[in-house]
Amino acid sequence: MSQPIARPVIALLALITLGGASAAEVQVAVAANFTAPIQAIARDFEKDTGHKLVAAYGATGQFYTQIKNGAPFEVFLAADDSTPAKLEKEGDSVPGSRFTYAIGTLVLWSAKDGYVDAQGDVLKSGQYKHLSIANPKTAPYGQAATQVLDKLGLTAQVKPRLVEGQNISQALQFVSSGNAELGFVALSQVYKDGKITHGSAWIVPAEMHEPIRQDALILKKGEANPAARALVDYLKGPKAADVIKSYGYQL
Known part of the structure; x- marks a missing residue:
């Protein structure tokens, strides 16, 4: 009698343990202009994936210096495309992870x-x-x-x-x-x-300045973190896209 009851209990405990193990935290450096959108996205991201996004906000150039000096960031959402490209060239990112997540106005x-x-x-x-x-x-x-x-x-x-x-x-x-x-x-x-x-x-009409292409990438410190990959995938999805567009960005 006890064995049939024990099996489901063990299976349930295994699922709970697995769920806890798969949820992770990701440290993200976020360009200051993207503060409001990423806060909105973070809530959905945590609810939909179980992962938690921990963000720091600032200037892209300052983040570059911090990353080069060993800051613990795992994903970088920059306000340009040249800084992530530079980090990619210098070997500080996961190859193939860079993409444009928004075009600013x-x-x-x-x-x-x-x-x-x-x-x-x-x-x-x-x-x-x-x-x-x-x-x-x-x-x-x-x-x-x-x-x-x-x-x-x-x-x-x-x-x-x-x-x-x-x-x-x-x-x-x-x-x-x-x-x-x-x-x-x-x-x-x-x-x-x-x-x-x-x-x-x-x-300001877009032709009056160089395009503000905002690129993101996974940094080397996030290479083994499933939450880093999950965040990048989430930013490419329709739910995040709706939030990004609602704040006046182009995709």
Whole structure:
């Protein structure tokens, strides 16, 4: 009598043990512009796979330095394609794991309603004291902002007014707090489900700067971690794609 009961119990215990063993944590370096989307994706990822995503947010260039210095990141979601390509070339990633997960959009934004016009002519008016951008040396969105200013012939005019954030999150903070009247930020930071969430904005035409192709890859430290591979696969799936598009990115 006891044997038929014991077998299902043993099988159930084995399944529980196996489920616990297969769930893992993945350490992810995430470009600051992708903060809101990855937080939304992380919830679904954990629910759907059992794996947990632990994210750190910052500037792509700073993450490169940290990775080269041995930081424990296993997956890198950059704000450009050149930094992941460099890491790939230098042997710091799992071969064949690099792919473009999003194409970013730059926006000139103000926390004030009606302050930024639909063509961005406010930049030429000179009626502002501070223009916020991310550090162009470490943040691709900052580099794109400088390209736009060059294209408009405004580089010299706005130079005394520039306020640089260490990354795109700090650039946004300067504008949100009122320390800068306007700034170049990532559309994803002020956009959700087809509209600007607050303030006023000029969505910069893509042809005014180099494409902001955002690549991801699995780093060497994540090579043996099933959660790292699972995350990359999940980012390529339809559920993540819907979230990414809802924040104004192209795929």
